Amino acid sequence: MLTGNDTLRLVPHPKARDQAISIKKLEAGSLILSTPSFASILLATQKGHRCDTCFRLPADGTSLRRCTGCGSYWYCDLDCQTEQWHAHHKRICKNYTKFTASLAFQSLRVHERNDSLLLSHLLAHLSLLSTPYAPEDSSPLSIFLSLLPSPVPDMSVPPVCPISPTPPLDLLRTLYTRFGNNNFAIHSHLTTIGHGVFPLASRLFNHSCVPNAAARYSLSPSHGLWMEVIAIRDILSGEETCIPYLDPAMTQSRHQILELTYGFRCDCSACLYIRSLGTLPELPTEPTELDDLGRQLREFVGIKDTLLLAPTLPSKSLESTPSSLHAVFHEAYMSSLSGTFSRCSHDGDYDIALDSGITLLALYILIYPPGYPQIGMHLLELAKTQWNAGIVLPNPSTEERSKVKEQTRVYLSLARSILQIYGPEGDDVGPLQEIKILESLLIEE
Numbered sequence: 001m002l003t004g005n006d007t008l009r010l011v012p013h014p015k016a017r018d019q020a021i022s023i024k025k026l027e028a029g030s031l032i033l034s035t036p037s038f039a040s041i042l043l044a045t046q047k048g049h050r051c052d053t054c055f056r057l058p059a060d061g062t063s064l065r066r067c068t069g070c071g072s073y074w075y076c077d078l079d080c081q082t083e084q085w086h087a088h089h090k091r092i093c094k095n096y097t098k099f100t101a102s103l104a105f106q107s108l109r110v111h112e113r114n115d116s117l118l119l120s121h122l123l124a125h126l127s128l129l130s131t132p133y134a135p136e137d138s139s140p141l142s143i144f145l146s147l148l149p150s151p152v153p154d155m156s157v158p159p160v161c162p163i164s165p166t167p168p169l170d171l172l173r174t175l176y177t178r179f180g181n182n183n184f185a186i187h188s189h190l191t192t193i194g195h196g197v198f199p200l201a202s203r204l205f206n207h208s209c210v211p212n213a214a215a216r217y218s219l220s221p222s223h224g225l226w227m228e229v230i231a232i233r234d235i236l237s238g239e240e241t242c243i244p245y246l247d248p249a250m251t252q253s254r255h256q257i258l259e260l261t262y263g264f265r266c267d268c269s270a271c272l273y274i275r276s277l278g279t280l281p282e283l284p285t286e287p288t289e290l291d292d293l294g295r296q297l298r299e300f301v302g303i304k305d306t307l308l309l310a311p312t313l314p315s316k317s318l319e320s321t322p323s324s325l326h327a328v329f330h331e332a333y334m335s336s337l338s339g340t341f342s343r344c345s346h347d348g349d350y351d352i353a354l355d356s357g358i359t360l361l362a363l364y365i366l367i368y369p370p371g372y373p374q375i376g377m378h379l380l381e382l383a384k385t386q387w388n389a390g391i392v393l394p395n396p397s398t399e400e401r402s403k404v405k406e407q408t409r410v411y412l413s414l415a416r417s418i419l420q421i422y423g424p425e426g427d428d429v430g431p432l433q434e435i436k437i438l439e440s441l442l443i444e445e
């Protein structure tokens, strides 16, 4: 099957029905697919802070425009409001407040409320088609209906906002059974801000825990909300293009989530390896033993001490990890390192922050594929922490000052090399701009 672009072709996959094969060699950073959202919702925590149409934050000094009908949707301006009015809001506005105040809605859990509102937006949009609810050939609706259904048996469809004309019950069910294993978390600077339906992306991309591509989101007032799939490393012609459905750092829980929510056992190289280890050795509880584990991990990955002065990041294959380090695959280990890093960076305990931050970097290098955007984000955080650590040094010598600057510069340049490949996503002022600002501070110093 051709996919409407000159990059991918769908061919049969032994387990996943189809797979998207690249038609030509793609360089890291290449745009593989750009596709608009078919339906989307902001997370409840973002409502009133972002535009409900394009998901952007209001420009400095401006405030959002509130729908005077329901009082529950906010927009950048009249254009975004008009666009959403015609896309779905005119079928929702009148009933929204009563629906969301109803016991049926209020008794839903957070993820069920998200599904209920996303389904309501989708149905309202379909009610406005020239033939309501009818899939036309190759339309986003027909692609969505052709997606593999969720493996969860007898899913009960959440209540939806009353919409006229009333959607057929079997359509409601068919749409909802595609939600769990096909929908996407929409993020800005890698932080989730909403959920969305992108039928073509769902039809094309299978999952891998060592993906060669990743989704980013473009929020534009004139263009709306789009997903862009980017090659995060060079992809050979004929290679399958995969994205991660889950954070590959979920080394233990992902197996169950992929089976229960997506209906498959992941056989990527990382999963095969982690499964082959069986029960992981216990994580040490004594602080000195944990420090020792961190030191051994850094040494194995090739970061010998807390200072990393290298032009490129080392790389290590997961499969070569010695058994003495298998305990680092406990998810609790990564959470504890990242908790210590953020807390100590925030509280000004920079030595501890840098120590745990570098160990966390070693763990990221081991677990994430090279070029994975989270590694770039972490390097930027390390650069900020290193810079702040330099600022609070009492009476630093010239040598100490230049060491701090050099180290910060190295982190920034490594962060840039990864984040430039992923490219800008979401809100305007993002990590790439932060890198620029920090680099200019280094020059001024």
Ligand SMILES: C[S@@+](CC[C@H](N)C(=O)[O-])C[C@H]1O[C@@H](n2cnc3c(N)ncnc32)[C@H](O)[C@@H]1O
Pocket: 013, 015, 016, 017, 018, 019, 146, 147, 148, 149, 181, 182, 201, 202, 203, 204, 205, 206, 207, 208, 261, 262, 263, 264, 265, 266, 267
């Ligand atoms: C978003 S769809 C992906 C497109 C799908 N291949 C198709 O032909 O429509 C998600 C579904 O594809 C299948 N799938 C995705 N990645 C897979 C993988 N790595 N191994 C096996 N099945 C996979 C699962 O059935 C999952 O619920």
